[in-house]
Amino acid sequence: MTYLEAINEVLDRLREGTVTTINQTAYSTLISHLVNDAKRQVEDAWDWDAQNTTLTITTAPGVSTYTIVGSGTKQKSISANNITAGNQTKLRAVPMNWIQDQQQLTNVGTAAPVYYAWNGTDGTDSKVELFNTPGAVYTIAFNLNVPQAKLVNATDIIMVPSEAVVMGAYARALAERGEDGALSSSEAYGLYRGILSDRIAIEQSRNEDYSTWVAN
Numbered sequence: 625m626t627y628l629e630a631i632n633e634v635l636d637r638l639r640e641g642t643v644t645t646i647n648q649t650a651y652s653t654l655i656s657h658l659v660n661d662a663k664r665q666v667e668d669a670w671d672w673d674a675q676n677t678t679l680t681i682t683t684a685p686g687v688s689t690y691t692i693v694g695s696g697t698k699q700k701s702i703s704a705n706n707i708t709a710g711n712q713t714k715l716r717a718v719p720m721n722w723i724q725d726q727q728q729l730t731n732v733g734t735a736a737p738v739y740y741a742w743n744g745t746d747g748t749d750s751k752v753e754l755f756n757t758p759g760a761v762y763t764i765a766f767n768l769n770v771p772q773a774k775l776v777n778a779t780d781i782i783m784v785p786s787e788a789v790v791m792g793a794y795a796r797a798l799a800e801r802g803e804d805g806a807l808s809s810s811e812a813y814g815l816y817r818g819i820l821s822d823r824i825a826i827e828q829s830r831n832e833d834y835s836t837w838v839a840n
Contacts, residue, residue, distance in 0.1 A: 663792075664771070691749050704765065727757075
């Protein structure tokens with residue numbers, strides 16, 4: 625489902641006229657914000673398969689901090705691997721303060737990195753700290769779960785379950801507008817939670833290692 629299609633589905637449920645552009649009316653603009661809010665909540669509820677991606681960095685000798693372009697600021701780690709020929713090593717995620725202790729309290733040499741920690745952002749993407757400090761050029765692959773960027777264009781495709789996004793936005797719209805004799809916002813939110821949990825259950829059945837999801 626596209627961004628515009630989601631907006632129009634919410635408008636339909638509210639018994640409002642549909643639009644051909646996102647900002648055609650003040651109300652469609654409001655609904656567009658609610659769709660993005662609902663998308664963000666759905667994304668945060670689960671590590672959706674559609675958000676899995678692999679991003680790589682290439683190290684430089686003596687440099688331990690890198691920005692992972694495309695990771696955003698809400699990424700979740702799956703795994704990290706040194707894929708350079710002859711140096712196939714799985715990196716272990718550790719707290720940043722552990723790496724800081726190693727850097728400050730030991731004689732830091734250079735070698736193939738074995739550990740990594742998330743170390744803030746540059747405002748757009750996340751930064752990672754490696755230890756050991758790389759002593760050569762290595763290609764490190766980060767397998768991540770990265771939420772989709774904010775929907776902007778009418779043709780942007782919603783990557784997470786769109787029916788949950790629509791129902792979440794609809795519940796928010798009902799709460800904003802107040803009761804009008806139709807479905808109450810609490811009833812709509814209950815339907816949203818049911819749709820979301822059903823879709824999570826479907827994904828969980830394909831990923832047996834995932835834990836049970838509990839609705840907030």
